[in-house]
Amino acid sequence: MSELLGLEEAQSRLLALAPITRSINQDIKPSGLTRYLARDITASRTQPPADLSAMDGYAVTPGAGPWRLVGESRAGAPFDGTLDPGQCVRISTGAHVPQGSDRVLLQEDALVSGSAITATDLPPPGKHIRKAGFDFHAGDRVLAKGTALSPATLALAASAGHGALPCFDAPSVAVLDSGDELVPAGEPCGPHQIPASNGVMLGAMLYPYVGRVTALGPVPDDRDALAAALKRAEDSQILITSGGASVGDHDLIQQALKDWGADIAFWKVAIKPGKPLMVATREAAWGRQVILGLPGNPVSSFVTAFLFALPLVRASMGDASPLPRSQMMTAGEALPAVGRRREFLRAISDGQSVRLAGSQDSSALTALAGADCLIDRPANAPAVAQGEAVRVFPLRNG
Numbered sequence: 162m163s164e165l166l167g168l169e170e171a172q173s174r175l176l177a178l179a180p181i182t183r184s185i186n187q188d189i190k191p192s193g194l195t196r197y198l199a200r201d202i203t204a205s206r207t208q209p210p211a212d213l214s215a216m217d218g219y220a221v222t223p224g225a226g227p228w229r230l231v232g233e234s235r236a237g238a239p240f241d242g243t244l245d246p247g248q249c250v251r252i253s254t255g256a257h258v259p260q261g262s263d264r265v266l267l268q269e270d271a272l273v274s275g276s277a278i279t280a281t282d283l284p285p286p287g288k289h290i291r292k293a294g295f296d297f298h299a300g301d302r303v304l305a306k307g308t309a310l311s312p313a314t315l316a317l318a319a320s321a322g323h324g325a326l327p328c329f330d331a332p333s334v335a336v337l338d339s340g341d342e343l344v345p346a347g348e349p350c351g352p353h354q355i356p357a358s359n360g361v362m363l364g365a366m367l368y369p370y371v372g373r374v375t376a377l378g379p380v381p382d383d384r385d386a387l388a389a390a391l392k393r394a395e396d397s398q399i400l401i402t403s404g405g406a407s408v409g410d411h412d413l414i415q416q417a418l419k420d421w422g423a424d425i426a427f428w429k430v431a432i433k434p435g436k437p438l439m440v441a442t443r444e445a446a447w448g449r450q451v452i453l454g455l456p457g458n459p460v461s462s463f464v465t466a467f468l469f470a471l472p473l474v475r476a477s478m479g480d481a482s483p484l485p486r487s488q489m490m491t492a493g494e495a496l497p498a499v500g501r502r503r504e505f506l507r508a509i510s511d512g513q514s515v516r517l518a519g520s521q522d523s524s525a526l527t528a529l530a531g532a533d534c535l536i537d538r539p540a541n542a543p544a545v546a547q548g549e550a551v552r553v554f555p556l557r558n559g
């Protein structure tokens with residue numbers, strides 16, 4: 162086992178190879194795709210631009226009242242003038258607080274008699290006023306390079322005066338699944354055949370980042386067929402293969418990649434599932450391609466895509482923290498001791514504790530589809546009793 166790389170070592174060697182995509186100016190609207198900022202974003206305006214009311218009521222002058230109503234300040238139509246002592250204006254949420262007023266009296270706490278306004282509950286100075294610039298000032302850095310666009314970050318950028326944002330483009334990605342037994346999804350299978358599910362799964366995992374991938378395959382275990390498929394990946398910055406990564410007589414991917422001009426960077430990682438993971442690079446006419454060879458077993462493909470392929474894509478798109486995040490949870494059942502490879506168990510969480518999702522065989526798609534997290538069990542760890550703490554990776558993007 163000494164030739165197997167540890168997970169973190171393998172991840173950092175892969176991420177060091179990530180191609181960095183160019184920066185594009187992206188319209189500030191939902192795209193359904195994950196994007197990261199290519200540079201810090203600075204506010205070009207101050208928010209709020211003036212002291213604004215946080216409530217509907219009366220902008221009153223200092224003192225205990227009563228006040229004389231002299232006008233109105235609405236959002237978008239401020240009161241034009243300065244209040245004299247003893248005066249107030251009707252004010253709505255989001256409207257400018259006029260000069261001379263130092264607090265807002267809630268509508269519910271006001272007695273109205275003609276133009277005389279009396280407080281049943283006197284607000285202290287400053288009450289219900291959002292001070293100019295309390296959220297941000299023009300010139301403030303409101304978002305850092307590498308931040309993901311999200312509903313909240315888009316709203317902040319819009320509020321800060323931006324209609325478009327510099328983001329890293331998605332890399333071009335090709336996905337190749339290979340195996341003589343594979344039939345395209347939805348087509349009838351002979352007794353010796355199975356549907357190619359990995360390409361579908363990987364395409365779906367990558368979609369939130371890159372949109373459509375170039376789907377190559379399924380391709381038979383045949384040198385010429387693989388060479389022809391690889392030709393179609395010439396323009397892809399990232400190539401992800403699945404299957405044929407192990408040591409069998411028909412595991413031809415590595416040789417096909419070498420024939421194509423790829424250099425193997427490393428092969429085999431001490432994780433279960435996912436041991437035969439392979440990373441290679443290829444110098445194309447336009448630059449360096451990164452090749453990630455995932456094992457064919459469907460769960461192995463999923464787990465290695467989660468731990469390697471998605472971080473690679475995120476890193477190439479400028480994500481400030483591309484690796485998946487983990488948290489501690491309680492084991493909802495006893496877990497067995499671990500062998501020499503660090504294990505990622507398919508599991509279901511209720512937010513606090515985790516239970517196994519079913520068969521842990523690396524081909525068991527029903528358990529994978531039912532799982533919402535992976536339990537991370539260290540190599541050589543002893544058995545865990547129910548109630549002990551375990552590390553868990555939520556499958557946010559899986």
Ligand SMILES: Nc1nc2c(c(=O)[nH]1)N[C@H]1C(S)=C(S)[C@@H](COP(=O)(O)OP(=O)(O)OC[C@H]3O[C@@H](n4cnc5c(N)ncnc54)[C@H](O)[C@@H]3O)O[C@H]1N2
Nearest residue numbers: 338340357358359360404405406407412436456457458461
């Ligand atoms: N003698 C050894 N045999 C195996 C070893 C080993 O170290 N020594 N490693 C095992 C491990 S661990 C894994 S993981 C698999 C990985 O094998 P490959 O990457 O070569 O994958 P294949 O042999 O092509 O396929 C494995 C399995 O997965 C199915 N498969 C493949 N592609 C797809 C696809 N696109 N959609 C659905 N299912 C797919 C395939 O039919 C096989 O059943 O090797 C072990 N063997």
Ligand code: MOO
Nearest residue numbers: 434435436461523
């Ligand atoms: O590593 Mo394999 O992925 O155990 O099944």
